[in-house]
Amino acid sequence: MEExxxxxxxxxxxxxxxxxxxxxxxxxxxxxxxxxxKEKVVEVQTVxxxxxxxxxxxxxxxxxxxxxxxxxxxxxxxLSEKDSAILAQAAEIKALIASQADxxxxxxxxxxxxxxxxxxxxxxxxxYTVNQELTEENQEIKREVSRxxxxxxxxxxxxxxxxxxxxxxxxxxxxxxxxxGIVLKSGGKKEEITAKARKVEQFKVTFFLAxxxxxxAGEVNLYCRISxxxxxxxxxxxxxxxxxxNDGKRLQYTIKTTVNYDKKSKQVTMVWVLRENDTAxxxxxxxxxxxxxxxxxxxxxxxVK
Numbered sequence: 260m261e262e263x264x265x266x267x268x269x270x271x272x273x274x275x276x277x278x279x280x281x282x283x284x285x286x287x288x289x290x291x292x293x294x295x296x297k298e299k300v301v302e303v304q305t306v307x308x309x310x311x312x313x314x315x316x317x318x319x320x321x322x323x324x325x326x327x328x329x330x331x332x333x334x335x336x337x338l339s340e341k342d343s344a345i346l347a348q349a350a351e352i353k354a355l356i357a358s359q360a361d362x363x364x365x366x367x368x369x370x371x372x373x374x375x376x377x378x379x380x381x382x383x384x385x386x387y388t389v390n391q392e393l394t395e396e397n398q399e400i401k402r403e404v405s406r407x408x409x410x411x412x413x414x415x416x417x418x419x420x421x422x423x424x425x426x427x428x429x430x431x432x433x434x435x436x437x438x439x440g441i442v443l444k445s446g447g448k449k450e451e452i453t454a455k456a457r458k459v460e461q462f463k464v465t466f467f468l469a470x471x472x473x474x475x476a477g478e479v480n481l482y483c484r485i486s487x488x489x490x491x492x493x494x495x496x497x498x499x500x501x502x503x504x505n506d507g508k509r510l511q512y513t514i515k516t517t518v519n520y521d522k523k524s525k526q527v528t529m530v531w532v533l534r535e536n537d538t539a540x541x542x543x544x545x546x547x548x549x550x551x552x553x554x555x556x557x558x559x560x561x562x563v564k
Contacts, residue, residue: 314356316369320349348375429473431520433527433555436466438485438546440539440562441530456562459539462531464514464546466556470524479520482512482549483529488542493531505549512549 348368355365439452440459453459464483482503485493493513494501502509514529529548533539541564547557 314353320369320373344375429471429475430553431474431479431550431555432469432471433466433548434469436464436546436548436556436558438462438464438544438558438560440544440560454561454563456539456541456564459562460533462533462544462546462560464529464531464548464558466527466548466558468518468520468525468527470522472522474520474522476520476522478517480551481516481518481527481529481555482510483514483531484510484547484549485513485531486545486547488540488544503549503551505552505554510549513546 348371352365352368355368439462440454440456441450441461441463442453442458443449443460444451450463462485464485468479480503482505487493492511494511495513497511499509502511503515504510514531516527516529518525518527539562541562543559543561545557545559548555
């Protein structure tokens with residue numbers, strides 16, 4: 260009986276010892292689990308912090324990149340392919356950060372992106388310098404073109420002035436214009452100037468074509484318009500057959516004659532014969548003389564009763 264009791268006591272001791280050992284094992288396992296979990300939490304937090312830092316670096320790079328693009332304006336259009344490559348690289352890095360990919364891989368790609376940005380800025384600087392040089396060159400060319408255009412305009416004006424002077428100098432000119440009422444005597448063989456309207460049988464217009472070595476020799480058409488006191492123009496008839504152009508206007512003429520001009524002074528006489536039963540009236544009669552291109556001069560006479 261005593262032997263059984265001692266055996267039972269030994270078994271109890273063994274169970275206590277086993278429980279103690281098991282308790283220690285459990286404590287050790289719990290300790291290891293705690294420290295492992297804590298280490299994993301720290302590791303996850305570290306990874307998250309690293310990726311947050313990477314995202315901040317990426318945001319800073321992109322912000323600086325956008326500021327540079329804005330500063331250089333339209334020049335970016337000339338580097339659209341380079342710009343697309345940089346934006347594609349930034350998008351890839353952003354995706355890697357979101358997936359919490361390997362830190363060193365992302366860091367390396369960020370460094371590559373920074374290098375690409377520096378190259379982009381260098382290219383923009385080069386383009387800006389080239390564009391500035393081209394702009395200055397273009398402005399210089401414009402100034403030169405403007406100067407040449409101004410000189411050309413000046414020469415054109417001078418040429419026009421000289422041409423006009425030559426044209427004026429080479430025109431046929433007239434002087435000593437006169438108009439008189441004429442009465443015929445001795446059977447029409449003798450002419451006498453009269454101021455009495457009722458006696459006038461014809462009007463005689465006389466003048467001289469001036470000597471001009473610069474004028475062109477040859478036939479010259481002369482047109483005389485005699486105006487009545489009431490403003491009407493004496494004419495053989497109406498229509499184009501009895502008119503001429505001067506200064507863009509069609510004018511009726513009274514008398515027309517053609518003379519052979521030899522560049523020397525030449526007297527010209529133009530006569531208007533009153534028709535049968537026509538009688539001059541008192542008042543002022545004016546004679547104006549033209550060529551095909553110019554107005555030569557005029558004269559007036561006053562007839563009385």
